[in-house]
Amino acid sequence: MAFLRSDVARFCGEIVDLAPAVRLARLAELRAMLDEVVLQAMAAAMADAQAEGWGLRRIGKHARVSHEQVRRMLVPPEAQPTMPG
Numbered sequence: 001m002a003f004l005r006s007d008v009a010r011f012c013g014e015i016v017d018l019a020p021a022v023r024l025a026r027l028a029e030l031r032a033m034l035d036e037v038v039l040q041a042m043a044a045a046m047a048d049a050q051a052e053g054w055g056l057r058r059i060g061k062h063a064r065v066s067h068e069q070v071r072r073m074l075v076p077p078e079a080q081p082t083m084p085g
Contacts, residue, residue, distance in 0.1 A: 043073045
């Protein structure tokens with residue numbers, strides 16, 4: 001975790017002299033990318049825990065989310081309802 005923190009801190013240091021609009025856009029891109037990667041890793045870890053027989057509440061406790069959020073995250077993408085639009 002420390003290396004990731006230092007990489008993010010280095011990135012933030014590299015963009016400190018950019019115009020605020022550009023810096024904010026880069027930080028938003030960074031956040032979106034990190035959120036996507038963490039979400040995928042979390043879903044995979046939850047699926048592994050479920051495969052080992054863990055219940056939704058136990059998984060949620062360790063992941064620090066509700067068991068309902070765990071249930072939603074464990075639904076395969078192809079089985080998730082699509083939004084009209």
